[in-house]
Amino acid sequence: MQDIQYIGEHLLPGRLGHFFVLTAFVTVILSILAYRKRVLHPEDGSWLTFARISWGIHSISIFAIIGILFYIMISQMYEYQYAWDHVSDDLPMKYIFSAFWEGQEGSFLLWMFWHVMLGGAVVFTAKRWEAGVMTWLSVVQLVLVSMIAGVYFADSFRMGSSPFLLLRDTMQAPIFNNPNYLPLIEGNGLNPLLQNYWMTIHPPTLFLGFASVTIPFCFAMTGLWEKDHTAWLKPVMPWTLFSTGILGLGVLMGGAWAYEALSFGGYWAWDPVENMSLVPWIVLLAALHGNFIARHTGLSIKTTYIFYILSFLLVVYSTFLTRSGILGEESVHAFTEMGLEWQLVGFIGLFAAAGIYLLASRNKSIxxxxxxxxxxxxxxxxxxxAMILAFSALLITFSTSIPVWNKLIDVYGSIMGKGDMTVYHKAMPLxxxxxxxxxxxxxxxxxAIISSLAQYMRFGAMAWDSFKKRFTKHVLxxxxxGLLFAYLLSLWIFLPSWQYIILLIAASFGVISNIDYMINFTKRNLTSMASGLAHGGFALMLIGIMASGLNKQTISQNRFAQEGMVDxxxxxxxxxxxxxxxxxMNDYWVTYQSDSLDGLIRKYEIEFIKVNQTGDTLEQFTTYPNILYNRQLTKVATANPNTKKYLDRDIFTFISGLPPEQQDRSNIRKIDSLLDYKLHYFKPGEEKDISGYHVTLDSIVLGTHNTEYDREEDDLVISGAVTITDSLNTQSFQVNPTLIVRNGLLYSLADQINDLNLRMRLKASSLDSLFPLDEDMVFEPLTMKSGETVMWHDLEISLDGIDKHIDHPSYKAMDGDIAIQAILSIKNQDAKQYIARPLFFIRDGSPLNMKAFIGDLGLHIKLERIDPEKEEFHLYLARMADTPLLPLEFAEEVPRNDYIVLEAILFPGINLFWAGSLIMLIGMFLGMYKRLRKR
Amino acid sequence: MVNNCLYWLLCRKFAQRLIRKVDNPKMIKKSGFKLMPILILMLMGGGIIMLISASKDMSTYSTFQQVKRSGETAKVVGVLAKDKPMYYNAEENPNLFRFYMTDQDGEIHEVTLNAPKPQDFELSEQVVATGSFTGDEFVASSILMKCPSKYKNEEVLVRSNM
Structure with a gap:
């Protein structure tokens, strides 16, 4: 391909971006070397300054990379692949953050951003630990920067994926032969599923959680490295508590997102991606408890080391699982492959090896x-x-890693030359x-049980003999x-098996004992209540999980309608x-009241009414689930649930199905083509009996009453006003089949009576005979004065006056128009009276007019000129030779299109879950605050 | 209430006995009794039992033939047979969706799902149906479909009962 001089590309931001990636890469290496020197030679002060400057420049580079990428995205520079992939012209600015971290490169940048922020905090607060912790943090950061480096080695191995690649370098397409391709392309935009506020707040929180796990890991690695196995245990605690709190919040937000905005019908589905964000948190909790023991007794230092290292490795492993595409057939989460699998494996391998090496080599000195x-x-x-927590994490990881085991079996097979090992592959639990x-x-x-018991006890069983009485009393x-509480709860919560009875007792005991602990053991001092809040919150969360999960009740079951159908x-x-x-359905009268379109969102109004046996309303509420269309408004992109929240329960509603016509516009034609239309000609006022229905054409009108019609300027609209009566039920329906001429194209808008499964439309080809072009008609002039009555052929025409209130359906007022409508009343031989309002107006100094049309008479009337001096109105009239015939087409057995399929679920006590989890997290943050204050 | 009082009495007696036993250092010394290793062994034992029973939950990727022969529930990986009809009529039954699927052996079989038809099912590239045979009918309890939407790989999971 020859070189092409492209027009309009902005290459400077990309070059700057590459420059800062390179700077970030180099400075983080310098930071590692300098901080390492500082650790090895603490007496030499100059290394620290150098290290801090390196880290400072690195931080600025990361900010610059993020700033430039934002600039590229906000300016919609589609020459860059990242902007093209995640932004579009119509993407609202409020989603620009979501678009930024939708892609892998952006989420790695988010992760690095938090490392930079946390690193800054370490530099300012860690004192003696700064050099060691920052060495390790820089190593982690180096690996992350390499993920966005985008450097090729030997043409085949690529290190990282740069966010500053040009679109024309990432794909081959004929469009790039055009030097001026830029105006021709439009960005892809943000996946509609992700266009909600959760996508704005969840990833930053989760990545701050992930990033914060790194800091305790760095402390642990420094402790091992410097063979100072006890001193780090104290300064690491606030970091660990911060991390458990934030990562817990991130995981919880993921659950809230799933519950509020996705169709799961719940907050937790044990999906692999959810699991792998939970597991590092559990292991970090185990590490936290190991840390407590180590600080107070000097025991279990080794365990603490192992758990801290493991929690970080699990964060990396989680990244690997969710980004490498290995989950493939097992997860509902959308992640695209980035070609970084081996780099991610290397990431885990590197730090696992470092951790194992340090643990082994320092084993004796611990x-x-x-x-x-x-x-x-x-x-x-x-x-x-702590062991139980670790085991719980192991079990979750074991089941979630099945695709990894399959891969390992394959690798084993290829090494041993055993060929295809697919037969040994397993799948995740059904x-x-x-x-x-x-x-x-x-x-x-x-x-729940052990945390409560342990909390009553003292470290080292201090003064047990005098304490044991108090302990026994409080436990009992x-x-x-707790048993009483559990009994009362069991009246409310349905417990399907004895295992859940035990869990309920354990959780109730946990709640009560923690309340007792906070009242009697903490001197009512809020900061000493941290552990009570954390453990009590956990126990309360368990009760919430049981209440909302086991008592979950589907409302949307229509037993009468489905009886006998599903065997x-x-x-x-x-x-x-x-x-x-x-x-x-299930105690509620549910009504789909209405729906309305606002932008790309169609909102449905669903009313729920609960009545007692005497018919009094016990409860009444409305929910508003919605669907989001694609940008062209032709297809449904996604459906969003809506939840009615009470203090003691939630009612979750979700549109799970729509008529095919409403799901996708292309289905309208498809369904229409399957119908069997029968043609009938109607004169205005004519009545006919057609397959059991009494059909009357009331009139032919210019304009329409069809509710589906969406008015646009310069439309020519003609419709039949038809009344249909069901001869048996004497039910009467109005339909308005319509023809529309818009921009020279003819559209037929059918009208449907869903209760009779009837659809009616106008035969499109009949437009010319019904509404001929002016050239094909013979207009006769007629001059009248106001108040005059004349005979024109067999019609008696009176000019009743004029009206400045314009109602002509095709007229759209413009500034400076002078417009007037003549009011004519016309009687035919049957003495039936019609009103015609032809329009005359002056726009930009030229006289214009719009004709009136009386469909029933086939009469066209123009008001060509008004002579103000003689007070004369110059009219032109034309009439079709024959009585107009309206060709109406009927189809029977038409599928309904006025329904929704609704899923409605009742979640009792779900607020106990949210409250419990939040109390637990507050306890953790309180613990952090307590330790920060003590310092 | 009576029950609770009984619990209270029983528990108190039991706890007193337990504490007396544990509290007696002589007893521990005499037997060389160390609780921690025993507890850890117990936990490990319980853990191994759990792991083994957890691994029994594992399912397999299968074909229609194998599922039919085994009579068990499994996951069938395949693609939607696009030239065959799909049935969903919300008016008749909003919880019944039928389609034909080609498994990895190329066998085409009808799949029944007791849930509404997923959005854009026609466009799916790959379908994983979890289910079993009832007579000659493959009834899926959930289907996972992979969809190449215009620009993103999206996956959708549909469960018939949650």
Missing amino acids: PTVAKEEKIQSREFWMFVG DPIDHHNRFQLWNAALV ISLAV GLDAGNNAFLIKGMPMF
Whole structure:
């Protein structure tokens, strides 16, 4: 291909971007080297300054990269692949952040951004630990920068994927032979599924969570590296608590997003991507508890090291699973492959190797305590609890990693030369929700019980002999009250098996004992309540999970309609609702009231009414689920649920199905072509009986009453006003089949009576005979004065006067128009009277007119001129030779198009889940605050 | 209420006995009794049992023939048979969707899903149907479809019962 001089490209931002990527890369390497020197030679102060300057320039470079990428996206420079892929002309600015981190490169940048911010905090606060922690943080950051480097080695191995690539370099397309291709391309825009505020707030929180896991990892690695195994245990604690809080919040937000905006019908589905964001958090909790033990007793330092390293490795592993495309057939989450699989594997391998090496080489220097923990001590049970947490994480990871095991089997097969190993491949459990719940139930129950017991105990079983009485008393009281509480809850929560009874008792005991702990053991001091809030919140969350999950009730089941149709199987969770027709389902009268289009969103109004046996309304509310169309308004892009929230329950509603015509415009023609239309000619006023229906053509009118008609300027619209009566039920319906001429094209707009499954349309080819062009008609002049009556052929015409209030359907007023309508009343031989209002107007100094049309008479009337001096109106009249005949086409057995398929689910006590989780996270942040203040 | 009182009494007695036992350092010393290793062993044992039983939950990717022969529930990977008819009529039954799917052996079989037809199902590139045979009918409890929407690879999971 010869060189082409492209027109209009902005190449400077991209070059600057590449420059800053390179700068970030080099400075982070310098930062590693300088901080390392500082650790090895603490006496030499100059290395620290150099390291800080390097990190500072690195930070500025990362900000610059992000700034430039934002600039490219906001300016819609589609010559850049990243902007082309994630932005479009019509993307609202509020989604520019979402678009930024929709792509992998952007999300890596987000991750690096948080590392830079956290690194800054470390530089300013970590003092003695700064050099070590920053060395490791820089190493992690180096790996991340390499992910967006976009450097090729030996043409085949690419390191990283740059966000500053030009579109024409990433794909081969004939359009790039055109030097002026830019005006011809439009961005792809943001996936409509992601166009909501959750996409704006969830990723930054989750990535701050991921980034914050790195800091405790760096502390642990520094402790090992410097062989200072105990001093780091204290300064790391606020970081760990911050991380558990933020990462927990990120995971929770993911659940809230799924619940609020996706069609899951729940906040947690044990999807691989959800699991792998949860697992690092659980392991970090285990590390946190190991850290507590180590600080207070000197025990379990090694375990703490292992858990901290593991939590970081799991973050990287989670990144690998969700971004490498390996989950393929198992996950509902949308992630595109980036070709970085081996780089991500290397990422894990590098840090796993570093961790294992340091642990092995420092093994001997890690202090161990010879004495055995006492069973009455807090550390004993805390350790057991940490082990259970770790085991829970292991179990989730094991099931979620099945695709990885399959890959490993393949690798093994190819190394051993055994050929295809596909037969050994496994798939994820058939019902992952049941699978994980069944096992995690035990971990949750044990954690709830053990955390409560351990909290009452003291480190080192201090003064147990005098304490044991108090301990026993509090445990037993809590247990008794907890049992009572569990009993009361069991009246409300449906418990399907004995395992859940145990979990409920454990959770109730957890809630009560933590309340007791906070009242009696913390001196009512808020900051000392941190652990009580965290553990009590967890127990409350368990109750919320059981209430909302086990008591979840589908409202949208129409038992009457489905009776006998589905044999043996469940009736299904979706109900068929006809517009305006109340349906009774599970205690509620549900009505699809209306829908309205606003921009790209069609909002549905669904009314729920609950009545008692005497007919009094007990409860009434309305929900507004909606659907989002694509940009052309031709297809449904996604459906969004809407939830009615009460304090004690939620009602979740979701549009799970629509008539095909409303899902996709292209279906309208498809369905119409399947119908069997029969043609009937009608004179105005004529009545006919057609297959059991009494049909009357009331009149032929210019304009239409068809509700589907969306007026545009310069439309020519003609319609029949038809009344149809069902001879049996004496029900009467009005339909308005319509023909529209718009921009020289002819459209036929059918009208439908859903209750009779009838559809009616006008035969398109009849337009010319019904509404001929002016050239094909003979207009006769007629001059009249106001108040005059004349005979014109067999019609009696009176000019009643004029009207300055213009109502001509084709007229659109413009500034400076002078417009007037003549009012004519016309009587035919049957003495039937019609009104015609021809329009005369002056626009930009030229006289113009718009004719009036009386369809029933086939009469066209123009007001050509007004003579103001003689007060004469110069009219031109033309009339078709024959009585007009309207060709109406009828189709029977037409499928309805006025319905929705609705899913409505009742989640009782879901607020207990949100409240419990938030209390737990508040406890963690409170713990962090407590430790920061103590310093 | 009576129940709770009973619980209270029983628990108190039991707890007192337990504490007395644990509290007696002589007893522990005499037997060389160490609780931590035992507890860890117990946890590990329980863990291994859980892991083994968890791995029994694993399913397999299968074909219609294999699922029919085994009579069990499994995941069938395949593609939508686009030249065959699809059935969904919300008016008759909003929870019944039928389509034909070609599995990896090239066998075409009808699949029944007790849920509404997923949006853009016609465009799906790959379908993973989890289900089993009822007679000659393959009834799916969930289907996962991969869709090349105009610009993103999106996947959609549809479950018939949640």
